[in-house]
Amino acid sequence: MMQPKLHVPAVPARPGEAPDFSYVQLAPAGSVPRPDPRVPVRHTVELAESLIRVLDAQGEACGPWDPALTADTLLSGLRDMVLTRVFDERMQRTQRQGRITFYVRSYGEEAVSVAAAAALADTDMLFPSYRNQGLFIRRGVSLVELMCQLLSNTRDMCKGRQLPVMYHSAEKRIFSISGNLATQYPQAVGWAMAAAIKGESQIAAAWIGEGSTAAADFHHALTFAKVYKAPVILNVVNNQWAISTFQGYAGGEQRSFAARGPGVGIAGLRVDGNDFLAVYAATRWAAERARSGEGATLIELVTYRAGAHSTSDDPSRYRPREEFAEWPLGDPVERLKQHLICLGVWTEEQHQALLAKLEEQVGAAWKQAMSHGTLTEGEKLDPKLMFADVYKDMPDHLREQCTQMESEK
Amino acid sequence: MSAMNMVQALNSAMAVMLERDAAVVVLGEDVGYFGGVFRVTDGLQKTFGSHRVLDTPIAEGGIVGAAIGMGVNGLRPVAEIQFADYIYPAYDQIVSELARLRYRSASAFTAPVTIRTPCGGGIRGGQTHSQSPEGVFAHVSGIKTVMPSNPYDAKGLLIAAIEDDDPVIFFEPKRLYNGPFDGDPDKPALAWAGHPMAEVPEGYYRVEIGKAAVARAGSAVTMVTYGTMVHVCIAAAEAEGIDAEVIDIRSMMPLDLDTIALSVEKTGRCLIAHEATRFAGFGAELSASIQERCFWSLEAPIARVAGWDTPYPHAFEWQYFPGKQRVRRSLRQLMQIEG
Numbered sequence: 144m145m146q147p148k149l150h151v152p153a154v155p156a157r158p159g160e161a162p163d164f165s166y167v168q169l170a171p172a173g174s175v176p177r178p179d180p181r182v183p184v185r186h187t188v189e190l191a192e193s194l195i196r197v198l199d200a201q202g203e204a205c206g207p208w209d210p211a212l213t214a215d216t217l218l219s220g221l222r223d224m225v226l227t228r229v230f231d232e233r234m235q236r237t238q239r240q241g242r243i244t245f246y247v248r249s250y251g252e253e254a255v256s257v258a259a260a261a262a263l264a265d266t267d268m269l270f271p272s273y274r275n276q277g278l279f280i281r282r283g284v285s286l287v288e289l290m291c292q293l294l295s296n297t298r299d300m301c302k303g304r305q306l307p308v309m310y311h312s313a314e315k316r317i318f319s320i321s322g323n324l325a326t327q328y329p330q331a332v333g334w335a336m337a338a339a340i341k342g343e344s345q346i347a348a349a350w351i352g353e354g355s356t357a358a359a360d361f362h363h364a365l366t367f368a369k370v371y372k373a374p375v376i377l378n379v380v381n382n383q384w385a386i387s388t389f390q391g392y393a394g395g396e397q398r399s400f401a402a403r404g405p406g407v408g409i410a411g412l413r414v415d416g417n418d419f420l421a422v423y424a425a426t427r428w429a430a431e432r433a434r435s436g437e438g439a440t441l442i443e444l445v446t447y448r449a450g451a452h453s454t455s456d457d458p459s460r461y462r463p464r465e466e467f468a469e470w471p472l473g474d475p476v477e478r479l480k481q482h483l484i485c486l487g488v489w490t491e492e493q494h495q496a497l498l499a500k501l502e503e504q505v506g507a508a509w510k511q512a513m514s515h516g517t518l519t520e521g522e523k524l525d526p527k528l529m530f531a532d533v534y535k536d537m538p539d540h541l542r543e544q545c546t547q548m549e550s551e552k
Numbered sequence: 553m554s555a556m557n558m559v560q561a562l563n564s565a566m567a568v569m570l571e572r573d574a575a576v577v578v579l580g581e582d583v584g585y586f587g588g589v590f591r592v593t594d595g596l597q598k599t600f601g602s603h604r605v606l607d608t609p610i611a612e613g614g615i616v617g618a619a620i621g622m623g624v625n626g627l628r629p630v631a632e633i634q635f636a637d638y639i640y641p642a643y644d645q646i647v648s649e650l651a652r653l654r655y656r657s658a659s660a661f662t663a664p665v666t667i668r669t670p671c672g673g674g675i676r677g678g679q680t681h682s683q684s685p686e687g688v689f690a691h692v693s694g695i696k697t698v699m700p701s702n703p704y705d706a707k708g709l710l711i712a713a714i715e716d717d718d719p720v721i722f723f724e725p726k727r728l729y730n731g732p733f734d735g736d737p738d739k740p741a742l743a744w745a746g747h748p749m750a751e752v753p754e755g756y757y758r759v760e761i762g763k764a765a766v767a768r769a770g771s772a773v774t775m776v777t778y779g780t781m782v783h784v785c786i787a788a789a790e791a792e793g794i795d796a797e798v799i800d801i802r803s804m805m806p807l808d809l810d811t812i813a814l815s816v817e818k819t820g821r822c823l824i825a826h827e828a829t830r831f832a833g834f835g836a837e838l839s840a841s842i843q844e845r846c847f848w849s850l851e852a853p854i855a856r857v858a859g860w861d862t863p864y865p866h867a868f869e870w871q872y873f874p875g876k877q878r879v880r881r882s883l884r885q886l887m888q889i890e891g
Contacts, residue, residue: 151602157585244676244866295867303867306678322680323638324610357609359641385610387586392609461586518867526871533862540831544860551877 152391158459162469167445168192168399169471172199172415173206177424180432184405187440191401191411194445197420202481210262210424214488220261220419221479221489222497224253227277228476229501230286231450233509234293238307238454242517243293245307249274251417251449251467254475255350255380257281258422263348263376263430270318270331270349273308274380274448278350282315286505290512295524298515302532303524325355328364328377332439335375336367346433348376348426353400353443354385354393362407365441369408372438376429377409379441380416382448387461404441416444417475420482445472556752557744558729561703562592562668565710566630568756570600573628576714579606580615580632580668589634590670590729616642616667620650623663630714636671636723637683650719651694666713667721671699672780672827673859673873674727674737678866684779684828684859689721690804690837697804698761699723701782702732702749705802708759716761725779725827733780734787735875762806766815770797773821773886776812776838778802781825781874788879794887796823804834812838813845820851823886825879830858851891857882 155163175193178186197209204211212220231248238246249256256277260269271278279289291298293307300311311319318327318334331349338345355361356379368375379400383390393400404411410432414425422444429440449467451458467474483489516522530537530545537545556564569576578593578600584607587594597605608615612633619629633639639646646667654662673682690697696718700706706724713720727733731742744750768786772795775785782800789796797815801808816822822842824835835856842854857874865872 149603151606154585245678299867301866304679304863304865306680306866309678322678323640354610357611357614359611359613385581386589387582388607388610392607394609455589524867526868529860529862529865529868529872541861544830548860548871551871551881 152389152396154389154391156463156466157461158463160463162463162466164469164471167471168194170194170196172196175206175208177207177428180428181435181437184408184410187410187412188402188405191405191413192399194413194415195421195425196415196418197424198418198478198482202478202485204420204482208421208424210420210427212420212423214483214486216261217479217483218488220257221476221483223257223277223281224419224476224479225497226501227253227257227280229498229505230276230280233505234290235454237509243307244518245454246293247273247308247453248450249276251474252380252382252446253277254419254422254479255378255416255444255446258419259348259378259426262423262426264345266316266345267430268316268318268331268334268345268347270327270334270347271320272327272350272352272380273320273322274352275350276308278317279310279312279315282312282317284310284312284315284317286508287512290509291515294512294515294517296512296516297522297524299524302528304529325351325358325360327351328360329367331377332364332367332373332375335373336371339371339374344434346374346376346430348378350378350380352385353379353381353390353395354388356400356403357393365403365407365409368439372436374433375439376426376433377439377441379443380446381443382446384448384452384458384462386452386456399443401441401443409438410440411443412440413443413445415472416446417472417478419475419479447472553751553753555745555750556703557731557750558703558706558724559590559592561707561752562710562724563594563596564752564754565707565714566593566596567599569711569714570596570604572756575626575628576630577604577606577622577627578630578632579608579619581608581610581634583607583632588632590726593632612638612642613645616645616650616665619665620645620653620663623665624661628664628714630666630668633667633669635681636669636685637680639669639685646689646695646721647692651692654718655694662717663719664717665719666710667719668710669721669723670726671723672725672727673864673869674733674780676866676869679863682864684826686723686804687828687832687834690834694719696720696761696806697723698802699725699779699804700802701725701728701767701779701800702747703744703752704749705759705765707752708757709761709802711756712758712761715758720761723779727780732783735784735873735879737870761803762808764802764808764811765800766797766811767800768796768798770795771819772796773823773883774799774812774815774819775823775825776801776842777825778804779827781827784874784876784879785825788876788883791876792880792883794883796883807841809841809845812842816842816846817849820849820891821886822850823855823857823883825857825874827859827874829861830856831861833858852886852889855882855886
């Protein structure tokens with residue numbers, strides 16, 4: 144007799160086993176049609192299950208999603224992705240040396256942030272997760288400013304209150320990163336609703352990992368976005384792993400994450416997240432849809448978390464070390480580089496020179512950031528800052544506690 | 553008996569209960585194959601299988617809601633919330649559902665759920681990995697709240713929590729996982745090995761929930777505390793050369809007011825210490841209850857030492873943490889008051 148049995152999602156490969164990505168649904172570059180961005184939601188059902196790709200294995204751009212970008216735009220995209228990677232590598236090293244307490248790299252996911260920010264208007268509001276440093280870099284937040292936050296030093300934008308990587312930039316319209324997951328998703332929808340209420344044309348975009356789609360806030364966001372046709376782009380970065388939790392545990396088996404969009408009643412696109420051109424084109428499509436009043440789009444960006452979750456994590460305990468080398472969508476930096484070489488506007492030598500230049504730039508920025516102190520060395524933030532900004536006006540009991548704290552020195 | 557740190561003791565408690573009672577299941581984020589981000593569930597899935605030790609989606613409300621359903625259907629779930637800072641998405645399931653299910657259904661439905669969660673600071677975790685929200689939950693009728701301060705109590709209390717037919721939120725001071733911590737971050741970290749409370753039986757035993765422990769006997773003043781602050785208070789009293797009696801309450805609800813009152817009536821002075829913020833913190837309940845019970849024995853106003861009333865700041869962790877210096881000063885001031 145048949146009876147129900149608890150299903151435990153299968154994990155394709157554990158340490159010591161051969162990587163197995165046969166579960167990843169692929170589609171050839173250029174094979175997915177590009178409808179008008181104003182299509183009814185039900186016309187996106189197939190787009191949400193397929194895979195929008197522009198760059199083929201040889202590095203050629205093909206198909207209707209090719210955004211036909213200028214060489215300059217492509218080169219600046221490559222530069223920002225390489226800069227993000229160089230920055231990440233250097234900051235990871237400084238964490239290992241004990242200069243900063245914690246770090247999160249976006250290694251292998253650089254296109255997800257850089258291409259999206261390139262495709263949006265600078266006035267659009269971004270609600271990042273903690274693995275979207277590429278948004279800050281693309282929007283031109285200075286490396287020194289980011290580093291000072293990491294160091295919790297005298298120039299720290301968060302005044303020493305936040306863990307490293309929890310940046311913000313009001314000037315560049317990037318919201319404050321929370322350490323809690325998915326909270327920014329309904330907030331981005333609310334921001335977009337406010338833009339619509341005020342009759343403004345800016346849109347909002349938010350990013351979370353596929354693991355966080357399990358959180359209630361993900362579902363709140365989709366529902367509000369659907370109900371009010373909010374002008375927002377909701378990105379799910381499906382990098383396969385949420386610390387040790389495989390994407391199957393977030394419900395990735397059988398249906399794509401993008402399919403949750405049309406499931407709720409907003410458009411959905413499933414996109415090759417390691418293809419700069421595809422991410423750019425999909426973001427443009429969703430932005431046009433939002434600006435024309437047709438509401439939100441859920442974009443699933445299929446990618447791979449090539450590094451550890453954070454400096455507190457050791458992925459060799461739960462997945463094969465060789466996985467990234469076998470990842471079918473490759474490396475976003477290498478793929479855009481190859482495309483530029485194909486176009487005849489870039490060479491391996493120029494790439495090496497760029498890398499060296501950016502390493503030098505990051506090194507110089509680090510020196511400058513360090514000159515403003517670290518958590519343990521040099522000039523330090525005044526601990527009194529701990530009591531400011533709890534409220535707009537400091538209540539009496541905090542004033543008293545501040546005095547008491549000072550006398551403890 | 554063997555020497556265990558708190559991580560091993562908690563792991564042993566769950567292993568013992570998974571072995572003894574087929575209804576016990578463990579669930580949470582990263583708890584299965586990986587063994588938990590603090591390694592507390594290490595090896596349990598390998599031994600007991602993926603139907604007894606479940607990796608879950610990242611949804612604390614879902615974890616607690618599902619644990620309630622499992623509990624109603626005859627299981628005894630032990631749910632892990634990866635950091636106490638992440639418990640708030642489950643707040644509605646805990647407060648409106650878990651805490652009140654027995655009451656609203658006149659005991660027709662109950663859910664014997666244990667929620668384990670690492671709390672407290674001292675690991676440079678910033679505001680999202682350092683909070684002590686025990687007071688928030690102690691305020692809610694219908695749940696018990698427990699916080700051990702050493703490996704022996706951790707194991708015995710966790711077994712008692714799992715066996716308890718009422719829901720229990722079990723707070724684990726993460727700074728104590730690998731060793732006692734007296735509040736001085738500049739000293740080399742101590743291990744549990746050699747500490748008397750790190751001698752832990754390998755098998756089954758219980759530490760009753762709702763009984764305080766005298767962590768240090770003394771006669772000059774009563775220090776009422778729990779979690780990491782037990783060690784800070786002992787160190788502060790010894791540094792001041794004050795013969796303090798340090799009471800580790802071990803559970804906020806039920807609260808063992810008898811043990812506390814017996815001591816306060818003996819010493820005539822009382823200092824309350826916790827790591828959580830002070831305003832409307834659990835210390836306020838302690839202070840009120842002690843004052844009501846022991847007013848005529850008190851020689852001085854009750855003193856409270858706590859974290860400042862701000863979010864937990866990353867850079868100012870040690871100016872924030874109610875360390876030895878803050879406790880010592882408060883203790884000195886308390887002792888100077890003429891009775």
